[in-house]
Amino acid sequence: MARVLVCLEEAGAEYEIVPMSRSGGDHRQPDHLARNPFGEIPVLEDGDLTLYQSRAIARYILRKYKPELLRADNLTESAMVDVWLDVEALQHETTVGPIVVNCIIYPFEGRGRDQKIIDEKIEKMKKLLEVYESRLSSSKYLAGDFISLADLSHFPVTRYFMATEYADLLDAYPHVKAWWVTLLARPSVKKVMAGMPPDFGFGSGNIP
Structure with missing residues (x-):
């Protein structure tokens, strides 16, 4: 959900968040399954259009409100955005995600890591x-010397990785660390991060 919210904030779009609770089973209710048959969060409703899958929603939002974050008017730059979006989804998420799940989610669920x-x-x-x-030693951002969805899409899982005991791993990669600090300084990221408890809300019981 954070990926979508960051894009909405970057775009300056008006939006309403409808609270749902996984722990309460809201995502398995018939009305939500009608919106997303996989029972996942988030779902975007925009007029008659209903979308699920956070990366697809993010691209839709930016195509509609802020296409410069996709570099849609430049074939070469947009291709590089696509490359790093694929790297994020297929390499980064699949590597970092299991670390986050084992270090944060499983312990709160009472499961051994x-x-x-x-x-x-x-x-x-x-x-x-x-x-x-x-890559970041030769360009300020992943797709080039411009911020794009390729960078912003890394934010959610990296935010939670940085809440684990392995966060100092980034210290050995100064350009990556500088890139991450730059992302954290963006107003959109600051606002969304303020609503992302480092324990996913397990500590308070307020699990999204």
């Missing part, structure tokens, strides 16, 4: 960060 998986993903993340470090 799988240290073997964590260790394997940390080693993979180190190799991944080498690629990011190389």
Whole structure:
């Protein structure tokens, strides 16, 4: 959901958040399943259009309100945005996500964390960060010297990774760390992050 909210904030679009609770089973109610048959959050309703999948929603919002974050008017730059969006979805999320799940979500659910998986993903993340470090040593942002959805899409899972005991891993990659600090300074990210408790809300019981 954070990915979508950051895009809405970047676009300056008006929106309303309808609270839902996974712990309360709201996502499995028939009315929500009619909007998203996979029972996932978020869902965007815009007039007669209903969308699910946060990355698809993010692209829709930016196409409609702020296409410059997709570099839609430049074939080469938009292609680089697409490259790094794919890297985020297929490499970054699949590497960092399991670390976050094991370090934050499972303990609050009363499940044991799988240290073997964590260790394997940390080693993979180190190799991944080498690629990011190389890229960011030659350009300020991932797709080029311009902010884009390729950067913003990394925010949600990285925010939670930085709440784990492995956060200092980024210190070994100064260009990646500087890029992350730059993202955190954006007003859109600051606003959305303020509503993202580092424990996913498990501590308070307010689980989105």
